[in-house]
Amino acid sequence: MxxxxxxxxxxxxxxxxxxxxxxxxxxxxxxxxxxxxxxxxxxxxxxxxxxxxxxxxxxxxxxxxxxxxxxxxxxxxxxxxxxxxxxxxxxxxxxxxxxxxxxxxxxxxxxxxxxxxxxxxxxxxxxxxxxxxxxxxxxxxxxxxxxxxxxxxxxxxxxxxxxxxxxxxxxxxxxxxxxxxxxxxxxxxxxxFASGAGKKAGEFYTPQSVSTILAKIVSSGKKKLKSVYDPTCGSGSLLLRVAKEVKEVGAFYGQESNPTTYNLARMNMIMHGVHYRKFDIKNDDTLEHPHHIDQQFEAVVANPPFSAHWSASPLFMNDDRFAPYGKLAPATKADFAFVQHMIYQLDTNGIMAIVLPHGVLFRGSSEGHIRQYLIEEKNYIDAIIGLPPNIFYGTGIPTCILVLKKKRSDPDHILFIDASRHFEKVKNQNQLRPEDVEKIVTTFRERKVEEKYSYLASIDEIRENDYNLNIPRYVDTFEEEEPIDLKAISKELKSLDKEMAKTDTEIAAYCKELGIETPF
The missing domain is CATH 1.20.1260.30 (N6 adenine-specific DNA methyltransferase, N-terminal domain)
Incomplete structure (x- = not known):
């Protein structure tokens, strides 16, 4: 060891x-x-x-x-x-x-x-x-x-x-x-502790493989980062994971609403040797009371609570984070509210990556409107990565990673990656293996197209699909079943009938010797 x-x-x-x-x-x-x-x-x-x-x-x-x-x-x-x-x-x-x-x-x-x-x-x-x-x-x-x-x-x-x-x-x-x-x-x-904490685990921990993907994505092409920010930082593990992908991070910023988890995040920072002057983590509700609102960050990462409730107060229509979109995320699904908040805090040359439930890709109403605005008006969505189900503690729902940039190197396409079938099952949990993580990151960085795995969809194609970003619309993973040989099956059935008749005869002979009635 x-x-x-x-x-x-x-x-x-x-x-x-x-x-x-x-x-x-x-x-x-x-x-x-x-x-x-x-x-x-x-x-x-x-x-x-x-x-x-x-x-x-x-x-x-x-x-x-x-x-x-x-x-x-x-x-x-x-x-x-x-x-x-x-x-x-x-x-x-x-x-x-x-x-x-x-x-x-x-x-x-x-x-x-x-x-x-x-x-x-x-x-x-x-x-x-x-x-x-x-x-x-x-x-x-x-x-x-x-x-x-x-x-x-x-x-x-x-x-x-x-x-x-x-x-x-x-x-x-x-x-x-x-x-x-x-x-x-x-x-x-x-x-x-997260593996044994059930639903509560999602409040403070992102599985290491997912953290690694997010960290590698936001650090792509960079050796140093001026700043990294997580608006729902939990134990701070995701922020620290980003630091492992570069030589230096200038400063760490985060916000966490749960006081116990907030304490854990500060301890985690100090235990990893991050000087107290290099991190600034706040304890408050990010959507309702953001603490770093006047700052923009080079790397932004998050694994917010899935479909959380928030106030969705009409007053937010005067908030610069949400006002340009014309609509707010639903009160019962704050997913896009976190996206809007993170975009507002993203630096012009930065990258953000956020884990979300699949519903954000296709749900209609105000979410559909926000999605269309992000694609048509801003063109910020760079990639969508579908993850396997049951890889997060406390929930088995399928999830995805949204990658957004304000300055995109390929503004005419959105990259879709379907990694939902690439994992190993460990006890009751699915896990991404190192090779699965590497394949996702390499495909993202090189914008590779691979049959049944990844696809570059044009903005026109997405427009034709009414801004529906559901991954199966773009990555065809359908596997044809092998043709059935009816003659071979018929022959096999006849052979089985002969074997069963022979067995019945043998059973009848044994029953006769024992002086008992045959069972057929």
Whole structure:
């Protein structure tokens, strides 16, 4: 096993310590929170030791109560807040609390109060600093008073001490800067929790294969991206996936309406080594209260909730995101509202890719009107990719990826790709294999036409189809059945009749020997 796989398995085993106590989404919040605390602690410890090296000191050697120690801590705090964005005293480090919680001579050491205070102090340390918003309420989902951790205070303390002790033994390999071992392991855990969270999984996680497709599409032909934006960012995994496809991303922007998932996104960013100054994630409803409305982004990606409800208030007809279209997306299907919002935020030379249910391709009424406007008036739709059914956690509906550009290299055609038959079935879930992902991306980038897989439809052809973008209208995947040889089948039936007659005769003979009546 690789270092990454070993760490993934170790963390998952520890997560299962809590699993029997609560549901997948609940124990997710605890274990990911504790891993994050250990990460912050180890970063703080290493940074402080580096600062103290010229003085021949180690961070844990500082006497926090002495006047000299207090001066050291004050100086270290100023630099840590500027560089890391937060501060922890030596007594607040993860390893110290894990050690403190170990039983002595059969006596339990109670640390729940200390742990609660430390998590609060991390957030308090950022007050008034540039990083305050990035750490505010970050640990609010770690309710250490919850009865789900145990019926008594001692039971809760015992479980938490057990988890901290196991985590304390694991090497997070933070020095391995060439390979993001811990970040990938954290991502693995989020995916594992998503697979067990049912319908709730779609709120915070996009399957890695789909994320990879979106990331490769929006980064096509680029080594650096000035900015990447996800208006429904969930755990932030999609934003981070885009970063893996280029050498550098200038800044990450996102918005997430669920407070718990919003916390997870910020943790995920920091765990992947994204500096607090390089990401800006907000907690709010994107359609109703957009926070980055005055900015445009080079890459825009999203996997919004399918056919979500929104207000569709008439007031939005005065909103620059929606006004040019003349109609709003239906109140019960916000799919095109997200498309309109993302287009508004897309830079002139940018690319956006969004996952949507197939209905957006052919539904009529206001959605048909918006679709026609995008094709006829703006000509922004560059490609449509049909995905296999049952690849998203919590829903089996077929989905597609819409790719839009404000400046298209091939404005006379829209590329259609039908990848719905290219997958493997793993247990109850369909999965795109690496070769399936590569085929989709290569076909998109090269705008290849392949029989029963992809097709370049002219705008005139789409116009003739009344702006219906349903993929089967353009990619013919019909497979003719092999002709039936009636003579061969007739011959086979006669042969079977002879064999059955012979068998009946044998059965009748056995019945006669046994003195019983034949069954026919």
């Amino acid at each position: 690789t270092d990454k796989q070993i760490l993934q398995q170790q963390l998952w085993n520890i997560a299962n310590t809590l699993r029997g106590k609560m549901g997948a989404d609940e124990f997710r919040d605890y274990i990911l929170g504790f891993i994050f605390y250990k990460y912050l602690s180890e970063k703080m410890h290493a940074y402080a030791d580096h600062i103290l090296k010229p003085d021949g000191l180690k961070y844990q050697e500082i006497d926090e109560n002495s006047s000299k120690g207090k001066k050291y801590l004050e100086a270290i705090k100023d630099e840590a807040i500027e560089t890391l964005g937060y501060f922890l005293k030596p007594s607040e480090l993860f390893a110290e609390l894990a050690r403190k919680g170990q039983p002595e001579e059969g006596k339990e050491n109670f640390i729940l109060g200390d742990l609660t205070k430390v998590l609060s102090n991390i957030q308090q340390s950022t007050r008034g600093a540039e990083s305050e918003e990035d750490f505010e309420n970050l640990f609010e989902d770690l309710d250490l008073t919850s009865s789900k951790l145990g019926r008594t205070e001692n039971a809760k303390n015992e479980l938490i001490v057990k988890v901290l002790s196991h985590l304390n033994k694991i090497d997070f390999q933070l020095d391995n800067v060439t390979n993001d071992v811990l970040g990938d392991a954290y991502e693995y855990l989020i995916g594992q």
